[in-house]
Structures are given as structure tokens and as C-alpha cells.
Amino acid sequence: MLAFVARHWRRAASVPGAWYDDGLAEAVVAAWPTWFRHTEGRWAGKPFNLIPWQAAIVRLLVGWKTADGFRLFRRLFLWIARKNGKTEFMAALALLFWICDREMGGQAYAMARNEKQAKLVFDKAKLMVRLSTAFADRVQPFKKSLYLPELWARFEVLSGKAEGKHGLSASVIVVDEMHELPDEVLYTTLHQSIAARDQPIELAGSTAGFRGRGYGWTLWEECQSIANGTLDDPTTLVAIFAADPEDDWTDETVWPKANPNLGISPKIEYLRAECAKARDNPRLENDFRRYHLNQWTEQVVRWLSLTRWDACAPDPQAWKSFAEKLRGRRCFGGLDLSSTTDLAALLWAFPPEEEGERWMLVARLWCPAESIALRARRDRVPYDTWAGEGAIRSTDGNVVDYGAIERQVLADAEVFDVQGLAIDRWNATGTAVRLQEDGCPIVMFGQGFASMSAPSKEFERLVVSGQLDHGGHPVLRWMVGNVAIRTDDAGNIKPTKEKSAERIDGVVAGIMAVGLAVGQEPEMDIDAFIESPVWA
Numbered sequence: 001m002l003a004f005v006a007r008h009w010r011r012a013a014s015v016p017g018a019w020y021d022d023g024l025a026e027a028v029v030a031a032w033p034t035w036f037r038h039t040e041g042r043w044a045g046k047p048f049n050l051i052p053w054q055a056a057i058v059r060l061l062v063g064w065k066t067a068d069g070f071r072l073f074r075r076l077f078l079w080i081a082r083k084n085g086k087t088e089f090m091a092a093l094a095l096l097f098w099i100c101d102r103e104m105g106g107q108a109y110a111m112a113r114n115e116k117q118a119k120l121v122f123d124k125a126k127l128m129v130r131l132s133t134a135f136a137d138r139v140q141p142f143k144k145s146l147y148l149p150e151l152w153a154r155f156e157v158l159s160g161k162a163e164g165k166h167g168l169s170a171s172v173i174v175v176d177e178m179h180e181l182p183d184e185v186l187y188t189t190l191h192q193s194i195a196a197r198d199q200p201i202e203l204a205g206s207t208a209g210f211r212g213r214g215y216g217w218t219l220w221e222e223c224q225s226i227a228n229g230t231l232d233d234p235t236t237l238v239a240i241f242a243a244d245p246e247d248d249w250t251d252e253t254v255w256p257k258a259n260p261n262l263g264i265s266p267k268i269e270y271l272r273a274e275c276a277k278a279r280d281n282p283r284l285e286n287d288f289r290r291y292h293l294n295q296w297t298e299q300v301v302r303w304l305s306l307t308r309w310d311a312c313a314p315d316p317q318a319w320k321s322f323a324e325k326l327r328g329r330r331c332f333g334g335l336d337l338s339s340t341t342d343l344a345a346l347l348w349a350f351p352p353e354e355e356g357e358r359w360m361l362v363a364r365l366w367c368p369a370e371s372i373a374l375r376a377r378r379d380r381v382p383y384d385t386w387a388g389e390g391a392i393r394s395t396d397g398n399v400v401d402y403g404a405i406e407r408q409v410l411a412d413a414e415v416f417d418v419q420g421l422a423i424d425r426w427n428a429t430g431t432a433v434r435l436q437e438d439g440c441p442i443v444m445f446g447q448g449f450a451s452m453s454a455p456s457k458e459f460e461r462l463v464v465s466g467q468l469d470h471g472g473h474p475v476l477r478w479m480v481g482n483v484a485i486r487t488d489d490a491g492n493i494k495p496t497k498e499k500s501a502e503r504i505d506g507v508v509a510g511i512m513a514v515g516l517a518v519g520q521e522p523e524m525d526i527d528a529f530i531e532s533p534v535w536a
Contacts, residue, residue, distance in 0.1 A: 001034055005056045006182060007227070008073075011234045012060070017067025018234075018470030025063030027053050027124055036092045037131040039124050053239075053260045054089055060237055061093070061201070064422045075236040077223045078205040079179075081258035081294045083266040087176060090205045094174040095200050097156050099135060099148060101171065104515075106153035108146075108172035108519055109190060113180040113489065114160035121146075121176045122157040141484070153164035168193040168255070173202045179209030180489040187215065202386035209292050209424065210299040213481040220296065248499070249289050250275055258294040264525030266292070269283045269405065280305055281372035281464060283485045283493065300496060303485040309470075309477060312358075316472030320390065322362045326350050326416065331362075333421035334445070335409070336505040337431060340399045342375075342476075343367050343392070345505035346409065348416060358469040359514070364408055365391065365475055370398040381502075391475045402431055410438055422512035445512050453492035455515025456485070459507075462514065479506045 012018055050058060057076065076093070080086050099106040112120040126146060128138045140147040146155040155172075158165065162185045170193045181187060192201035209216045224239045225231035247254045248289035255271055256262050262271075269536040271292055278284035282302040289295040310316075331348045338344075346364040367375075367383060372394055376384040386392045395401035409421065418441065423432045427445035438441045445451060462468040470476055482502040485493050495511065497504050 002053060004227070004237075005060065008060055008237055012072055015066070015072065015234050018072055019038045019065055019067075020063045021065055022063060028062045028100075029058055029078075031060070032092075035132055036095070036128050037093060039088060039091075039127045041130070048088075048092060048128075050395075050502070051085075051261060051264070053241075054085075057237070057239055058093075058096075063093065071201065073235055073237045074194075075202045075297065076204065077219065077236065077238045078203075079208065079223065080205070080222070080241040080260070081240070082291045083270075084259055084261040085265060086205045086207075086381075087121050088124055088473055089123050090174055090176065090203055091128060093203050094121070094155070094172055095125050095128060095135070097203075098153060098172045099139070101199065103153065103171045104151055106148070106151055106155060106171040108153070108155035108174070109158050109168065109170055109171055110156070110174050111158045112160065112176040112272075113182065115157060117176055118157045118160070121174055121521040122155070125155065137331045157406070158186075158190075158514045160186060160191045162330055165193075169196050170194050170198045170502060171199075171200050175202070175204040176206075178204045178206040178219055179214070180206075181215040181219075181359070184215045184218065200306060201302050207295045208294045209320060210290075210487070211296045211297055214489070217296070221305055235448040240294075243289075245295065247293070249285070249293055249295075250279065255293070260294065272502060280308060281460070283460070283487075286487075287491070300486050303483045303495065304460065304463055306477070306482050308466075309480050310472075311466055312463055312470055313472035314469065317424060317522045318365065318469070319471030319473040322360060322471050323412075323415075326362060328415070328417060329353070329364060330417040332419050332513050333409070333412075333452060334509035334514075334516065335405070335421060335423045335431070336509040336512070337400070337402065337405070337424065338505055338508070340366060342371055342400075343503045343505050344400045344402075344405060345348045345509040346405065346412075346508060347509035347513045348412065348418075349510065349517050351517050352467075358467050361470045361473070361476070361513075362512055363391075363470070363476055363510075364393065364405075364412075366393045366395055366400055368396045368398050368400055369396060386475050391473060406431060406435055406438075414441055419514050422516045424512075436501075441517055442445045447494070447514070448487050449492035449494050452494035452511065452515075456493050456495060456517075458518055459511045459514045473506075475509075476506045479504050483507050486507050 033049045038044055038046050038048050038076045061073050066072050072412040074268060094108055098106055110118045112118040126141050128197040129135050129141060139150060144157050168187060168188055173190050226233050226236055226238045229239060241258050241260050243254050243257045259266060259323045262268060274288055285300045286297040290297045329350050331350045334347045336345045344366045348362040349368055350360040352359060362368055372387050375381045383392060387394050422443045422445035425446055432442045439461040483495050483504045486496045487493050495504055495508055
């Protein structure tokens with residue numbers, strides 16, 4: 001028997017007056033494939049036959065009753081790895097209780113971090129109704145709702161905001177990906193709305209998220225307390241499918257702990273491929289553990305392997321001659337002016353011109369002379385050595401000379417075929433205006449998740465696959481060692497500093513250049529940008 005089944009069975013049996021309706025539970029399990037059909041993939045349109053872990057949850061939810069005959073379990077928290085049919089199962093459960101509870105004026109609501117996420121489970125429910133011979137003629141579908149005339153009952157999808165929802169009287173609540181909930185406001189509002197119902201039910205499903213982040217972590221800790229018995233709550237059913245924290249994430253014998261559908265969905269071949277990609281990539285390791293082993297991970301992790309980075313320099317001294325070698329070649333630039341007292345970075349990315357060639361990077365880095373001496377003495381970072389060999393260019397005084405940078409950009413534009421130069425849209429407007437006036441094709445480039453995620457993943461791919469040649473530039477190598485990656489709830493990434501004192505400007509500029517080259521940042525006309533409402 002599944003561990004969570006035995007645990008909750010014992011707790012339910014200890015509730016005074018509680019009893020198990022075996023006939024009802026078995027009838028629902030038997031009728032399930034006649035009521036519900038799958039909605040996508042190779043199973044689309046086929047009867048939804050419950051897998052043992054799903055059947056166990058249905059039996060517990062349906063079978064256990066209180067002394068007055070109402071349902072004992074009022075909440076389900078299902079924590080399970082991706083691709084195990086969670087959303088499909090939650091949609092069917094929501095329909096089951098909305099229709100079969102026979103609640104007059106019943107109100108079912110699908111909620112998530114935002115309306116787009118909530119619609120995933122709602123749209124599955126709507127399609128299940130359409131495919132169901134038992135329910136299709138009884139339920140009226142609309143764009144954002146379902147209506148059951150015989151019960152005056154409705155099922156709606158909600159936005160991610162609590163405003164306007166205090167008058168609801170929910171009988172069924174289905175929550176998708178609760179790890180993404182930023183706070184407790186919407187969930188609490190809906191939870192409080194069930195008070196007038198005889199046997200309301202809340203159905204919440206999710207994979208793991210980022211440790212300590214958002215309301216999902218609070219719910220996870222509550223579930224842990226219920227599971228281990230420190231919190232006595234016999235009305236909440238907690239089903240956790242996850243690898244243990246100390247488990248070896250590369251061990252295939254561990255994977256079924258988080259994937260009870262393994263072999264059906266996901267396939268073992270898929271997990272093997274994902275695991276292989278993650279072995280040499282700390283970011284992908286975290287993704288694999290969170291998505292496929294259901295383990296909570298940190299939001300910020302190390303990014304690129306220095307071993308992989310070093311392999312991207314067949315000649316570790318080539319950086320000194322790249323600029324001359326690449327004269328006349330087509331290129332794209334990234335300019336990061338994030339600091340006036342430390343490093344500023346200009347990176348030119350040269351896409352391959354022939355099959356088998358690598359992408360090549362030319363780096364231009366500037367630092368005030370006073371900062372070079374200070375960093376070498378105080379932080380023991382060899383700025384002085386790098387300046388001596390030409391890897392850093394010294395500018396007079398204690399702040400970066402933007403004029404020198406602008407002159408170098410224009411000089412490079414004379415010898416390279418510059419297709420575009422990406423500049424941080426929030427931090428270098430003056431430089432951008434002057435360069436554009438001098439004929440440089442400027443693209444304003446954002447630094448948020450939306451702008452940086454796809455270029456960062458492409459930059460990562462080039463490094464991991466060995467399709468990049470940075471020539472062994474010593475300062476870029478130091479910066480790569482400083483870069484961590486931050487991930488948002490939607491899986492978007494952007495670079496961040498692992499240590500606040502160190503620099504990553506060259507890597508950021510390289511990401512911008514590569515992103516511009518592969519068309520992953522939409523071009524914004526600088527004049528339109530300056531005249532846009534953000535400056536009003």
C-alpha cells in the first residue's frame with residue numbers, strides 16, 4: 001500500500017464517528033473511465049483509466065465520511081513531478097465533485113498564479129465535458145465558464161487577483177501549481193468562501209518550487225507537518241511523490257519516487273536524456289531535481305562550468321589576435337555600462353560563416369586607473385596584470401570614460417561589419433543617442449527575465465556544446481566564475497552575481513550580443529523609446 005494511503009487511512013479511522021463507504025468508492029472508481037476521457041497526446045479521446053495511485057486518492061476522497069454522512073477529506077494537496085498527468089487528474093476531480101456532489105447552486109473555481117495558468121486546468125475540464133458521454137449533454141460550455149442548468153451550478157476560471165472575489169461561495173476550488181503563488185491573499189479569500197457549504201473541497205496540485213519563496217513554500221511546510229504528524233489535521237489529504245533530499249539525483253532507481261507514472265508518462269528515455277544534459281550544468285541539475293524529482297531547490301545557483309568554458313578556447317592566447325583576424329566579418333555587439341567606477345564591457349559576437357565554425361567573441365573592457373590599483377591591492381583580483389597584457393583598458397581618473405568607449409565602438413564599426421549593438425535600455429540612453437547619431441545601429445535591450453532568458457539559454461547552449469570560441473580571454477574567464485543564474489517561477493533565467501563585489505559585465509554583454517544575433521530581443525527604435533510613456 002502507498003505510504004500516504006496507510007497514514008491517512010489510520011487518521012481517518014481515528015476520527016470519532018468516521019466511516020468508509022466502500023460501495024460508493026468502488027462505484028466511482030469503476031465509473032471513472034466511462035465519465036472521463038484523456039484530452040491530449042496519444043491518449044486523447046481514450047477512456048481515463050485510473051492508475052493505482054490515482055485510484056487510491058479517489059477512494060480516500062470519496063469513501064471516507066463523517067458521522068453525518070458528509071465528506072471527511074476537505075482538502076487535497078498533491079505534490080508530484082512534471083509529466084505525471086497531474087493537471088489532467090485535477091481537472092477530472094474538480095468535475096467529479098462539481099457535478100456528482102449534486103450541490104444546488106454549486107460554485108467551482110480554477111485558480112493559479114494568474115489566469116493563463118488557471119486556464120490550463122479549466123480548459124482540460126471543459127474538453128473532458130465535451131468528450132464525456134455522461135456529461136456533454138448536461139453541461140453548457142462558455143469561454144471562461146461551465147454551467148450545469150439542473151443544479152444552477154457554475155464552474156469558472158479566475159484571474160490571479162483577490163479583488164472582486166469576496167462575495168463568492170465556493171463548493172469546489174482547484175489550484176494549479178501552488179508553488180508559484182506569490183502570497184496567500186487569493187487562496188485565503190477562496191478558502192474563506194467555503195464556509196457556507198456542507199462538504200466543500202479544495203484540490204491543489206503542484207511540483208516543487210524554490211526553497212523559502214512565495215506562499216507555495218508555506219503550503220509545502222504545512223503539508224510536511226501534516227504528513228509527519230506534528231500538525232493534526234484529519235480533513236486534509238497530503239500525497240507527496242518526491243525524491244528524498246539526500247537521494248542521488250542521477251540514480252534511476254530514485255526516479256520512481258517522484259514519478260509514479262514512470263514508463264507511461266514520462267518515459268524513462270526522456271528522463272535519461274534530461275539527466276545527461278544536467279550532469280555538466282548546475283542550472284539544469286537544479287531544473288531536473290525540481291521538475292522531475294520534485295525537490296525544492298535554491299532560486300540562485302552556479303551557472304557555467306569552468307571546464308566547459310575552458311574547452312571553448314582551442315588556443316588560450318587567441319583573444320589577443322581575434323580583432324585583427326575578424327576584420328570585415330559580420331558581427332553583433334553588446335555594451336554593458338552598469339558601473340562607472342569599475343569595469344565596463346563591450347563584446348562583439350561573430351556568428352559562424354561556414355559549417356563547422358564556432359561563434360567567436362571579441363572583448364573590450366575598460367576600468368578607471370584608480371580602480372585597477374585598488375582592486376589589485378584590496379581584493380587581490382589581478383586587474384593590474386590584466387591591464388598589463390591588454391585584457392583591460394585603463395582610463396584616466398576614478399570613473400569610466402564613456403567617451404573612450406564610444407570612440408572604440410565607432411572605430412570597430414569601421415573594421416567590422418556591425419549589424420547591431422545592444423545597449424541596456426535603462427542605463428545608457430545618452431551613450432545610445434550619441435552612437436546612433438554617429439550612424440551605429442543601436443538596439444535597446446532589457447535586463448529583465450523576459451529579455452534575458454532566451455539569449456542566456458542560447459549562450460549557455462553554445463558553451464556547453466563547444467560551439468563558442470572566446471580565445472581564452474582571462475577576464476571573461478574570471479567573470480564566468482562569478483556568474484550565477486536566477487530563475488523565476490515560469491522557468492525564465494537571467495545572470496546575477498554570486499558575490500556582490502565581483503563583476504559579470506562581460507558575460508552580460510556577451511549574452512546581449514548573442515541574443516541580438518539570433519533575433520531573441522525585438523529591436524526598439526531609440527527615438528520611439530525615449531518618447532515612450534515610461535519617460536513621461
